[in-house]
Amino acid sequence: MRFENETIREILREYRKIWAIHHLRSLAEWDSDVMMPKGGSSLRGDALAESANLVQSFYTSDHFVSLVRRAEGADLNDYERGVLRVLKRTIHYYMALPPELVAEEERTVESAKRAWEQAKEKSDFSIFAPHLEKIVDIQRKKAEHLGYEGHPYNALIDLYEEGATVDFIDRVFSEVLPTVRDALKRIVESEKYFDHHELEDITYERQDMENLNRTVLTSFGADWGHFRMDVSAHPFTIDLAGPQDVRITTWYQGKDFRRSLLAAVHEWGHALYELQQDAELCCTPVSGGVSLGIHESQSRFWENHIGRSLAFVEAFYEDFRFAIPSLEAYEPMEVFRYFNMVRPELIRVEADEISYILHIVLRYELEKVLIEGSLPVSELPQAWNEKMEEYLGVTPPDDAHGVLQDIHWALGSIGYFPTYALGTILSAQIRHAMELDLGPIGELIRMKNFGPIRIWLKEKIHQWGSVYPPNELIKRATGEELNPEYFKKHVKERYEKMYLS
Amino acid sequence: MRFENETIREILREYRKIWAIHHLRSLAEWDSDVMMPKGGSSLRGDALAESANLVQSFYTSDHFVSLVRRAEGADLNDYERGVLRVLKRTIHYYMALPPELVAEEERTVESAKRAWEQAKEKSDFSIFAPHLEKIVDIQRKKAEHLGYEGHPYNALIDLYEEGATVDFIDRVFSEVLPTVRDALKRIVESEKYFDHHELEDITYERQDMENLNRTVLTSFGADWGHFRMDVSAHPFTIDLAGPQDVRITTWYQGKDFRRSLLAAVHEWGHALYELQQDAELCCTPVSGGVSLGIHESQSRFWENHIGRSLAFVEAFYEDFRFAIPSLEAYEPMEVFRYFNMVRPELIRVEADEISYILHIVLRYELEKVLIEGSLPVSELPQAWNEKMEEYLGVTPPDDAHGVLQDIHWALGSIGYFPTYALGTILSAQIRHAMELDLGPIGELIRMKNFGPIRIWLKEKIHQWGSVYPPNELIKRATGEELNPEYFKKHVKERYEKMYLS
Structure with a gap:
């Protein structure tokens, strides 16, 4: 008991x-x-x-x-x-939080969302700027009411990632940044660099693609008596009732099939975290994933370490071809290259594993100075574009493809973005720890034998719900605190092979 | 305001x-x-x-x-x-109601539902009997706590149909019963009687049928920005948010297409009642339909007076054929005959317009004596079968096709059934009142001009939500209290033409 x-x-x-x-x-x-x-x-x-x-x-x-x-x-x-x-x-x-502030936040977010939609549509930051000013102001007030040590941003990130601080994130990011920037630079300059893949243009039938996603998730262990997959504008996972009812969505663009598939695989990682929680924790405050970072480590583990692996492509190659007959012309290795192509993009949600980190660092750095008050909202678009050029070597042609691309700030979510990168970094550490116990997971994936992976995740992470704070859970699961070395190693190994050898 | x-x-x-x-x-x-x-x-x-x-x-x-x-x-x-x-x-x-009684009812219903499912599957009333005994006992206690004048059943029916009493229902049923029984007898004995129609066997593709249902409801005026149609084990309507979000379901058996179509048309009638309520009543206690009887009058109006009319079949005949190409071999008049065939059935939800009333009268009479205590639950199956023979001339071969067919009693709903008949009877009165204002609705239907019908229903009934009790609403809408003469006239006219002339 x-x-x-x-x-x-x-x-x-x-x-x-x-x-x-x-x-x-x-x-x-x-x-x-x-x-x-x-x-x-x-x-x-x-x-x-x-x-x-x-x-x-x-x-x-x-x-x-x-x-x-x-x-x-x-x-x-x-x-x-x-x-x-x-x-x-x-x-x-x-x-x-004073009720007036909560109510003010709700009202502000409600109108900010509409302003953001309009601003994005017209690619006109000035429509959104006054709303964002209010939001930054409210978030700063929230930080004051909630209390913090050091940087006011600490109060905000703690809402999404219990115990995380600016010092901690600065240290993690400063450790991965050189590797990531170096890898990106060398890839873009490599002879093997390609900025387009034919498979991006290959179309599919919606129903065939949905069947493929279902086939893959069923192999992963999806029990459809407790799980649904639907469609939405942006893929997401929602935990409705502990292990009994968890739902994901994906999307179908009609071409570039990795987008639909890897979204389903990503959300499956989130869903499994909820599905495998200890049933006795159900309906208590400690039911469900403990933080956004840990959650993202689960989705990224399935997406990047399983879904983007050569073993996965080989294991499901026949299923891919059954769903999309024109894939026949492409060997598994070619599909693998397509799944892992690196290309500096303007848009975060389109980004590859490497650029993704840079998208997040950029947002994190801007959030910090916004909350400090050292960057006025009016100068945000310029700061955004400069950092895009600096980190990714591309400059948004307009604000819709730049500072206006994400809804998070319109929702009042400041302090949320870093958890995406923390999760991505942690996923490599989890894989490392898992392989110490199970051996190389590529072999399990190739045999579509996902049971041991599920069980390992359940025992080490999922069953614990929110019983332990994130840092303690990471230590218990992997034997050490968050250690960016595994992510750096993963980046080198995967992309060295593909581009640099 | x-x-x-x-x-x-x-x-x-x-x-x-x-x-x-x-x-x-x-x-x-x-x-x-x-x-x-x-x-x-x-x-x-x-x-x-x-x-x-x-x-x-x-x-x-x-x-x-x-x-x-x-x-x-x-x-x-x-x-x-x-x-x-x-x-x-x-x-x-x-x-x-004492909280203990409410809790006891919930527990009893929970296990009664499971017992009913099992009993129905095995066609064994004895599995359900002890649960039904408890339910009858609880309903009797409920009646005592709620209070009533005259018959204890009055306290229960009032939960579903405000102001209705045993005296009132007895009077209404005794007025329609001779007409209904006489019509059924003459139809079954008529030379033109047929107990099977070829169209019952014609199959359809699920997607084509769904498209047909959507085409028809769109013609009726469905605004899909506020309305959904899905699939469920039994068709139903649910009002989620006043005029903003109302949803129906229908079913698809793959053949006998009137079942899917008329279920959608029926539920549309319920939905329109909620969709056309006064927006200012939204989120207040008077939002939404006032009683189950009035609600059923709306669904029955669309189902019986529109969906089963010759004008409707003629207006949508091309749409029917587009969805189900093999319909080509059948003239609109033949489809009309199929939509309106009368056949004594064992199952209420399969029943035609005439037999339906008899199914309800049977249930009502049994509910009354159960609540009085003058019929022990153990004798219910026999009483059921005798009344089936008396009213419909058929005897259930087993309890699954008899006393166990409906879920209502397992849910603790005693007093609910009569509202089905009241609504059916009222729908004819509404049609009569409508035609005094709009002229014969057949002409509007033939032109697919449903706007005047919708507006009439909105002004007379829908906009009022639950502002007036049912009796007052009927009087305001139609100029008189519930008058079964219109239903009797409708039965004679429709079936006289089809079978008896």
């Missing part, structure tokens, strides 16, 4: 009310992006806002807060300590 | 919290039947139970109840009086 302490058990009984609302709200978010007729959006927004208030009032109710306080002195096991840790963080969040 | 009284406005602000939960719960119900992976059901059930408690605690909170009490003495307009009437009914419901 995971939870034995009487006060903790009382907390968990009470928490089921919050859980029920969380569950229903998650379903509503899924529905909004996947199923809802467009015309339902304003009332859906109202229902989400009303129910968000309800969640806040639960977390801050005297009864609930005093229950949590009562548990603090008790002698607790790891699971129970996890519950307490997560609840204290959440209660702190809701208690620290 | 519909709501001016300050207390009412305060009530409505407070009510939005309940509305938000209702909205999310409705979405969860839709998802459970249409989208959810099967394995998600137990946690979904938990979330619905937790949130149901939340709804009850809102309705019975001192704050909310005293607000409603405060509004009682005030000088209110029709809309405001409607709010008060609906809230008082709901509060009475939640206050009158």
